[in-house]
Amino acid sequence: DAKTTQPNSMESNEEEPVHLPCNHSTISGTDYIHWYRQLPSQGPEYVIHGLTSNVNNRMASLAIAEDRKSSTLILHRATLRDAAVYYCILVYSGGGADGLTFGKGTHLIIQP
């Protein structure tokens, strides 16, 4: 799987928007961009995913650059419960099954 680069940590204030960046310059045309987050003492939780177009769901929005070499996860109004490690992962949609390759992710800190 192609690699992603994320900042180690980010800090934001409660009730403000948060933009979490991810660089994936070696992305291929068949790679989906997935975001997961992991709260303390829990398993990872699926957040959102996309291929080429921007995506919205009840949890977040995913903005994908036109060249697909970067993306941004947007939390529109952060709460203390959004404090977690956020992982940006590229998932090959072709044949075979290699599992998700997790990097170190971004540790998001939310200040009250």
Added chain:
Amino acid sequence: KAGVTQTPRYLIKTRGQQVTLSCSPISGHRSVSWYQQTPGQGLQFLFEYFSETQRNKGNFPGRFSGRQFSNSRSEMNVSTLELGDSALYLCASSSQPRGARNGYTFGSGTRLTVV
């Protein structure tokens, strides 16, 4: 809709023993994958099963094995436990291999401590 269920939640074993962990995927999901999470190595892929067949395996020794049953439930086994096997073991399910088009749902994990 029930989520991914892993049992047991916590386990303490002695070096040299073997252990079996269980995972029940979301109803209708046929893909089950396993991950090991440690503070030093982070989340690492162990293996993935789809329709009772192992599709791929991560870089772990042969002491780590798994299987999937016809009802999609999966078990993983670790034999001859070592202290370094202490970790959070996570199971994830998806409706198709790799979950590229619809993502994975993870369980809460089994915390294994080897003493």
